[in-house]
Amino acid sequence: MTNKPKKILILGSSALKIGEAGEFDYSGSQAIKALKEEGIYTVLINPNIATIQTSEYLADKVYLLPVNVEFVTKIIQKEKPDAILISFGGQTALNCGMELHEKGILNKYNVKILGSPIKTVIDTEDREKFKKNLDSINVKVAKSKAVTSIQDAIKTSEELGFPVLIRIAFALGGLGSGVCRNKNEVEKLASKALSYTSQILVEEYLEGWKEIEYEVVRDKYDNCITVCNMENFDPMGIHTGESIVVAPSQTLTNHEYHKLREIAIKVIRHFGIIGECNIQYALDKNSDDYRVIEVNARLSRSSALASKATGYPLAFVAAKLAIGYGLYELKNNVTKTTPAFFEPALDYCVIKIPRWDLKKFRNVSKRIGSSMKSVGEVMAIGRKFEEALQKAVRMLDIGANGVVCNDKKFQFDDIELFLKEPGEERLFVIAQAFENGYSVEQIHELTNINKWFLHKIKNIVNHKRLLEIDQRVTKDSLLHAKKLGFSDLQIAKAINKNEEDIRQIRVYENIHPSALQIDTLAAEYPAKTNYLYLTYNASHDDLSKDDKLNPIIILGSGPYRIGSSVEFDWCCVNAGRFLRKYGEKSVMINCNPETVSTDYDEFDFLFFEELTLETVEEIYRKLNARGVIISMGGQVPNNLAVPLNKRGITILGTSPDKIDLAENRSKFSSLLDKLNIEQPEWSVLSTVEEALRFANSIGYPVLVRPSYVLSGAAMGVASNDQELITFLQKAVELSKEFPTVISKFLENAKELEFDGVASNGKIVKYAISEHVENAGVHSGDATLVLPPQRTYLETIRQIKKTSEKIAEALSINGPFNIQFIAKQNNVKVIECNLRASRSFPFVSKTIKDNFIETAVKIILDKPFDTSETSLFEYDYVAVKAPEFSFTRLEGADPTTGVEMASTGEVACFGDDFNEAFLKALISVGYKFPIKSVLISSGTIESKAELLETSRILTKLGIKFYATPGTAKFMINNNITVEKVNWPSQKKKPNVIDLIKSKGVDLVINIPKSFQEDELTNDYMVRRLAVDYKIPLITNRQLAMRLAEALEKYDDDFLQVKSWEEYTEIRSPNSELESI
């Protein structure tokens, strides 16, 4: 290799959002590893502090700064890199890269784009150019036309014939696209889409066609391979991010497979892609006619999936190709002897299922379609389709035991409608349809799902019926059930026994799964790989005796969802690295393809498997493991602590009975009482009458929630009897199975997070972060500040003392987190988790002291040091801000509350709060300076409180628009404001026109109550702001802090300093450097 770049800038994908999630932490981390191996100096820009790629042992320099042209330009000026990678950070990085190119910045500073040339990127992203290019090589694309007006959109639709698909060029995850079946629908969608972009695409809609993808790799010598192909279970019309995806394709013949493969290579050669790309096809279900849907000239969600599905490290290889290697010059990382120029052979089948969290949002449509709404995904591996499918369903962690044998939550009334209009429940609906006597043909007619897939689901239903009729299991029927992916619990449900009974029969019959390797070559060559899965469709084990070296198992976090995301992956990966550092064998069990923890080079063994009691126990026994760490992967493994322990499995760290004590609300509450620690008044309720009586005795508002929750599912706040009754009626399903709890909701109180690590009940590391928002905003949606800026010293002292008492009482041995609420130096405990929390990467990276390292040392009983740094010794402030994906969740009310709604986070540093805060806001999409604001300031107290904020903003020359009530209040207080009418007033000037014409830079809309279920004026304003991409603030404290920060803002206020520049004084060398 000659002429390798010396210094490379890598753009990350910023906060996790719908359409751009953890897969880009995987691809970025791989790219950095690949470049480091070459001795290239790497500079990473990514404000997503929870990622692995922003760890100190990866990039040489990390900028926790916004991935936008302004900041990247300044970093280029400062760092003078000779090249830039824009294809490893999703659409965010790609768009930023294209803009840098268009503005001539890359040319000006002589920064070379590595990988695919910029022309390639533009030709694949711009729909018209894309189409022209493919036409020129006689490759078919869907008939379409780019239009710039609603009139043209309608005209083109009529030409193409309905239904048509409307799409936006340069969009991630199919944003703003949709199917239109008539003129009206085109008008509606086109007007919305045209608000994001000047050009939209009207396309023939290939209803019912199969959707197929290929992952293609090309080097600069024009050598091409297709690493993997994938087939969507769902037909065209459902976004691939919303589809169940199967790898390799299952219903294609050799002729079809290779026809599409050949076209893929032809297309990729034509565009001159260097590195990795993804090509999507529609394939007619009644002929071999096809259309190319799109080409993504970058690493994508599909490429992450393909990497995990095949064992082929696509991102790593793509990075090497970008700096000039040929595919034949690189090694296959699995075999270590054969080259990277090969196409993996699979001897298993892989299924991906997306995970949605739509129930967390009010008013959002629960139907799935051409734009992406899912927040995470799981991947399951099996040697039968049925096996992989049922595993995948369990991995989703949505309470389903598999495709069948579920409780009535998975039973639906209107089967026909749900078959026709798919939602996340479609698999269960199909199973139910079979039970109700529908035929494969009927279901196919209604769903357009390929009959082969439907037959497989039918096989599962049939075997369940057989078990039900028998009401017992024989060795044969049990083995057959296991081969079809039934869990012990599912079998138990079918024959009215309990899980333990089935497990005992299974153990007696010696039926255990085999551990097989993902070896990329289907066992044709010997391979020493540590990447494994379990299957009942094998009679041998690929593990040898030498592999059973008493390892320690770490349980991963499962699919990303609202409330559990990349932050827990950071904890898991770090725990694994430190285990290896201290000479322990580490095993990861996880099932999320968008993670770094499922990179097989991070652990001694990787089991791509279910995080269920049954599976974890099988792996534990198979490996003769020493113990299981359940405190790194969030709530999923935490919930397994007690059941695993009951089966005699060693849980490392804090003891499971103490975990139970902290998780069980009544037990924990009694403990607090015993320790004289205050908590908001609460009670368990079972009837509405009791609830009303209790609520009135403690006074409204009250918080209502079930126990064992994460991210506030089914939580709500009620301000009066009527609201409480309404809420309880909604949650009645919940109160039957779980105790539902009512507690006093404190208003105008501060919330603080205590993250710590303790050894035998003594705290050895801790950090206290403060919420910018007052209590009432879920901690996952809150803006966090470290060190605290607006908290009394006395409050901090009380928090520390209380934490010490709790740590001692629970004999905590490892990571933990306590949430506090404070009002005038009165501190109360809200919640305590005896595991690493969401904010662990944030605090560890802010104070540059890896809490996971200490936790691992304690768990292994190794010596550790204690931190005695005071919270006041930092010369800088870090602010963590949430990223919401409301734009994608059509109809959702974009407010924050006790239910968590954010999908990701960023954190930025500054010399003071204001600087860090503004940087963090820019990172999640705010744009400064602001020239005009639309304000609706809520209740009268809120209006009064925001008066000062309005004065500051006025002083800054910002023009105010306000809705009638707010306008009146402001005028009365001598603030100049232009009144605009509410949407319902249908009078001009109207809020709707103001937002649609993008007449304001910021919308401040403070909700008047905690629950706004109806489509109120306020809701419409908030929704419009989100739909028209105008920054929206719905929290009073945020609005106040923003105004104060803007007072300080000017061009030079936001400094371009790397993470190391802020923290290097604190920690000169990192312990992980040597691993």
Place this chain on the structure above:
Amino acid sequence: MVGYPETLTDPSYTGQILVLTFPLIGNYGIEKEIEINSTFFESIGIKISGLIISDYSNDFSHWNAFNPLSRWMEKYNIPGLCEVDTRELTKLIRENGTMLGKIELDTDPIDFFNPDTINLFEKVATKDVVEYGKGKTILLYDCGCKENIVRNIVSRGYKVKRVPWNYDYKQTDFDAVLFSNGPGNPEMYHDLVNTAKEIITLGKPILGICMGHQIVSLAAGAKTYKMKYGHRSQNQPVINKKNNRCFVTSQNHGFAVDTQTLPKEWDVWFENLNDKTNEGIIHKELPIMSVQFHPEAAPGPVDTEFIFDEFLSKIK
């Protein structure tokens, strides 16, 4: 992972029990067999002696499918086993090489049969001279030729004269010669090697494919040897040693050409990227070339169809 109809009808597999590594088989059924075989079949009728797979789909789904795989196998009286740990079997075969196998019922024991003891060409190759297409004539020595070789040449505007493996080339006029793929051990076919030696001296373009490659190599004076791990898959990577271009190829062979024994008038053309075994040779002066892999694919990637263009372009 795809291509069971093509593989089961590939004459190179004659006499063999085939184990498929991809576990899910039968998914897209079998298309209707018609007199003139379609692109989905490599010869008329199933050529393997038995099939072993993991998971069988009797319920198939494809617009072009006519029968489930099992019914087609019944028609040709070919036994099949499913629900077998084919990965374990693959590892066994990988470590021990291809071995004798039998599929028997407990009640009806049978003896092993070794297909290498008979002339398999006799069994699978044409016994008559058959002509296809129009144009300059390619004399195709059929050792058990896959139909897609014929289709590839005819579609390029040439005439194929398909002859038995023991055909006397002096009986006819031709412009080029192709030695096809076929089953068995190359060392068993001395007569064909001698024929190839004579044809080489004519200076006309020659192409060898798979078995044909080994015939041409033996005729050139090189030796072949049995490989530790045979190549039996659709994802074999090869590199053109002349320009470092790489291709993914379809292969099915257990013997390889020993390049150490290759006379100096010949160059190594292709090499396997995985184990560096020979994948093709080319004569330094004469228009003679041969490849170990299957440029006609079927099943497998069509990356190397250009071999046909290269071969045909040598015809004057």
